[in-house]
Amino acid sequence: MRRIRITVAYDGTEFHGWQVQPGLPTIQGWLEQILTGIESAPVQVHGSGRTDAGVHAIAQVAAFDLKNPIPCDNLRKAVNRLLPRSIRVTSVEEAAADFHPRFQAKEKTYEYRIWREEICPPMRRLYVFHHPYLLNEEAIRAAAPLLEGEHDFTAFAAADEKDELGRSKVRRIFASAVWREGGELVYRVRGSGFLKHMVRMIMGTLLEVGKGNLTEADLLARLQPGYPAKSGPAVPASGLCLMNVEY
Amino acid sequence: MRRIRITVAYDGTEFHGWQVQPGLPTIQGWLEQILTGIESAPVQVHGSGRTDAGVHAIAQVAAFDLKNPIPCDNLRKAVNRLLPRSIRVTSVEEAAADFHPRFQAKEKTYEYRIWREEICPPMRRLYVFHHPYLLNEEAIRAAAPLLEGEHDFTAFAAADEKDELGRSKVRRIFASAVWREGGELVYRVRGSGFLKHMVRMIMGTLLEVGKGNLTEADLLARLQPGYPAKSGPAVPASGLCLMNVEY
Helix, strand or coil, rough: CCEEEEEEEEEECCCCCCCCCCEECCCHHHEEEEEEEECCCCCEEEECCCCCCCCCEEEEEEEECCCCCCCHHHHHHHHHCCCCCCEEEEEEEECCCCCCCCCCCCCCEEEEEECCCCCCCCCCCCHEEEEECCCCCCHHHHHHHHCCCEEEEEEHCCCCCCCCCCCCEEEEEEEEEEEECEEEEEEEEEEEECCCHHHHHHHHHHHHHCEEEEEEHHHHHHCCCCCCCCCCCCCCCCCCCCCCCCC | CEEEEEEEEECCCHHHCCCCCECCCCHHHHHHHHHHHHCCCCCCCCCCCCCCCCCEEEEEEEEECCCCCCHHHHHHHHHHCCCCCCCCEEEEEECCCCCCCCCCCCEEEEEEEEEEECCCCCCHHHHECCCCCCCCHHHHHHHHHHHHHEEEEEHHHCCCCCCCCCCCCCCEEEEEEEECCCCCCCEEEEEECCCCCCHHHHHHHHHHHHHHCCCCCCCCCCCCCCCCCCCCCCHHHHHEEEEEEEE
């Protein structure tokens, strides 16, 4: 049995997220269906983590086991021929037998893009959150690096994030920065891992700072263990993209 | 009665082209439906020209007459609230009573984009033609300016381009150039006007030059009056975008 590691790019617009859901198009579902056909036996695909419905990826990482001896290059081409054009396998390689894309991920990078002008170009609409309203962008830029370091992100996790006993909500953020690219405000965050909805709730909280509804002190308070409420609200999925997973 | 001039951007992917077609979504159809609602009387929208199904626009120009005294800024906002996000009216202004977007257009600019690498990024797929196969790009770059000047483009018109008596197929091309932008080969052409499918047939012919199937002399022969056959084939609509119309 070979363990194969793949890198996957996708336009999340038309999918119900990464994870298999019976009867709904998902990225994992498409990959498993095609690989099961190639293997003539059930193939389970394990991602570095789930992405929500509508979230995009430049380089999601996943792995699966295969008996079929097909060379990696041919497998990439075969899978891409069968996938919709909104999903592309950008690399296929042999991995160590114990490679696990979720448990061994060391860091992940996400970007969140906000279109700031009144009119959102039709060809950008699926890849940004359109928010043309007044914001103190300088305050957002200044607040973003406060997330860096090791913090308890309980306040930045979806209400239904699993509350397993002993499963820590402490994560380390290596870099957290905001800048402008033309009409877009870009937030890039690199961390050891992310809870469900975490990036979108951080972005939503930074927007509250930009609106003057929260101060830097309020943001820091939400990073203290035992903070009593959920932060947010989460911003829409369309602006979010998984850029990279490091091992 | 006011004559109003608008500039329109659209992602052509989901539309059956610019022109109204009963029962099918088109850009003109959407605009007329919304403006008729605002005017409470039928409004006809005249574009600078048609774009085919799947062709995009950054700045199509159109005009219509309105009795409603709504200020231009408010009209732009009202129309954009009612349009799908794949169509945006980027400007609205009062025009001269005799302004006609088709007959008075002095020049138009189109771009055609070809994705040259094996894997087309999912988020670019709707806005390029994916052609990763061997091409002599230098030959294409060298041939593109040969289109400049005044020529009979009969060989570069769709077979069903209207053959009205006395309607010339001579057009003047002011600039015709090819260059690389990362993984994309970009063709930009600016001319006095374009026949149906003309840009896509020029691009298809330039690709034949890049494949070594046609020489520069073959290309020039197709620009002579009386050339006996159609050129082409036309490349797919997804790579084409109307960039600008000048008056």
